[in-house]
Amino acid sequence: DGGITQSPKYLFRKEGQNVTLSCEQNLNHDAMYWYRQDPGQGLRLIYYSQIVNDFQKGDIAEGYSVSREKKESFPLTVTSAQKNPTAFYLCASQAEGNSPYKDGYTFGSGTRLTVV
Amino acid sequence: SQQGEEDPQALSIQEGENATMNCSYKTSINNLQWYRQNSGRGLVHLILIRSNEREKHSGRLRVTLDTSKKSSSLLITASRAADTASYFCGTYTGRRALTFGSGTRLQVQP
Numbered sequence: 219d220g221g222i223t224q225s226p227k228y229l230f231r232k233e234g235q236n237v238t239l240s241c242e243q244n245l246n247h248d249a250m251y252w253y254r255q256d257p258g259q260g261l262r263l264i265y266y267s268q269i270v271n272d273f274q275k276g277d278i279a280e281g282y283s284v285s286r287e288k289k290e291s292f293p294l295t296v297t298s299a300q301k302n303p304t305a306f307y308l309c310a311s312q313a314e315g316n317s318p319y320k321d322g323y324t325f326g327s328g329t330r331l332t333v334v
Numbered sequence: 335s336q337q338g339e340e341d342p343q344a345l346s347i348q349e350g351e352n353a354t355m356n357c358s359y360k361t362s363i364n365n366l367q368w369y370r371q372n373s374g375r376g377l378v379h380l381i382l383i384r385s386n387e388r389e390k391h392s393g394r395l396r397v398t399l400d401t402s403k404k405s406s407s408l409l410i411t412a413s414r415a416a417d418t419a420s421y422f423c424g425t426y427t428g429r430r431a432l433t434f435g436s437g438t439r440l441q442v443q444p
Contacts, residue, residue, distance in 0.1 A: 261377075
């Protein structure tokens with residue numbers, strides 16, 4: 219079945235550590251996105267990518283980094299510079315990155331990151 | 335308020351009743367999308383309405399769009415306990431990524 223997979227489901231980070239969240243899709247979608255969700259809140263955009271080897275900062279990119287070396291993969295690294303990383307992280311993808319106004323997003327099941 | 339801000343923030347109804355939630359936005363839009371999120375899960379796309387459409391239906395869902403008032407509403411008819419979730423609207427705000435509001439938390443009592 220086609221879909222978008224986020225791993226791990228739960229992740230614990232120690233102070234000062236970098237951690238990488240995985241996002242893989244086999245939908246042949248061009249565009250991929252990372253959002254952060256805090257408890258009881260909406261989604262805030264971290265980074266997005268319309269095409270391989272290109273990505274743009276969202277509203278809260280500080281303390282995060284991404285890469286898009288393959289169409290299927292869009293990993294998110296939470297660096298030690300992100301002072302309050304505890305949150306629920308959601309990855310999404312969308313077909314037809316050059317024409318983003320036709321379809322909705324497909325979301326993964328999320329990664330819950332906790333700082334210990 | 336934010337782009338794509340939903341209201342009410344929370345809504346509690348009995349099974350069988352209709353649920354209406356609203357989304358207001360500030361800038362011109364190409365389309366507006368509604369999503370559902372069950373607790374602890376990812377969002378699921380429900381329906382997309384384009385700026386030149388006024389109403390759209392999908393099963394028990396009815397979405398309206400009023401571009402003059404910069405608002406949209408999502409109506410869920412004959413609600414079920416399984417409709418309990420948070421509902422978000424998403425819009426494009428001059429970039430090619432959706433901006434979401436804070437959502438409406440719907441509780442359907444059996």
